[in-house]
Amino acid sequence: MKKFIYILLFILFINCQSYANIADYNAIQTHVDSVGVRLLNFNKIPKRIVFTYSDETKADLKQKYKALKNRQIIVYGKQYQFIQTDDELAGMLAREIATVMKSYSGMWGGSVDAVQVALSSKKFETVADKRAVDYMVKAGYNPLGLIVYINKTCPQKRQDVVARHNLTSKRLARIYEYITYKYPEYLNDNEYINNQYYQNFLLNSIENRRRLENKLKTGTVGEIDYE
Template sequence: MNILRETIVIVLLLFLSLNVCLADELILGKDTKYQQQVMKTGFRILNCNNIPKRITFFYNTENKQKLKINTRAKTVTIYKGLFPYIEDENELAALLSTGIATLIDMHSGFFRRFSISFSPRKYEVKSDKKAVDLMVNAGYDPVALINILNKTASQPSWFEYNIFVHTGKERTAYLYQYIYEKYPIYLADNRYLKTLYYQNFLLNSKDKRKMIRMIQEERLRIKEEKEKQENNI
């Protein structure tokens, strides 16, 4: 009887050990897949934009909703906690592009780095716009940046956003304006239009988008009038 019990215990322990090993292998396999995807997307952005600076990309298994930029090591690290928010490679490219854009700006000189560190708000929108250019050049959809920011960008208090950063609502509005003016085809053929997150952005930006359209229409009108005047001379 004792031998039978010992045998059952040994079998159970072996079964549990096997399950633990399989679980570890599955987790490792998933983490490896994420790391490879992060590297593939990051280097595609660098190569397609002919960026001569060496930047490396990492996936961190800590469950934090965080994108970390290390200016000294020139690395962009995306944390595990952000991956549930990423629906496709375009959104992954959007996050990595913001990191790349910031690093490029940071390495424009010592004083620029100093200025960005102590006044990030001033350069935040600039980096977002640069990220859009990087995405388009690499064949990604820039509207994905609006979509992912609408899911992840915070709405800090008045004191915080007026001094340090823009709100998520402000950042997405600036991005919409930039894409509307420079890459309107992506808004005309918008793959994210029917997603809950982009619909939420549209709901919260009606007045801002109306103003953007009016400004752009006025610019086009002035441009057309100027061209007519030049042709009549």
């Protein structure tokens, strides 16, 4: 009899745990959906894009493939663990929305553009970063959240000459420049000034920001050679 009760209790315990896991997943999925759909609606994006939370470890290629082929944005557990604010989540999702939108335009139902995005990673990485800033602003999120998110999550490689991705410091500097030109109000009335992660970005981007200040002072046009 005792044995039977123990087994019953064990089964109950396992069931309770799986229900708790489902509830946790549901809470995260709801969070991802609400921020993602807000981005779509406020930007009046008339295309279908779905958001899926997965606790799998992040697979970069698989993520891009799903975004370009299925128009499905997968948020992996490893990415979500870095998210602390809605702005940061919006930054992450807005980048993926920008990638998916490229797969909707152009020849053969967007197939050609999708291939281009996949093959020209560095170029479209910058484009996705910029479009993400626009999407965030229109949906009422602070674009500095994207800087904080990238600063926290993306490692800094040694070089990007022979690489599929830009140096993270370059990406951050370009996003900062884009915000400086298009949405200076977010820098003038800076809500992130007391955010330690943002301050860390300011600290590690001194040299690049000096180059931008120089560009603004001299009024030159063209791309800055960020480091």
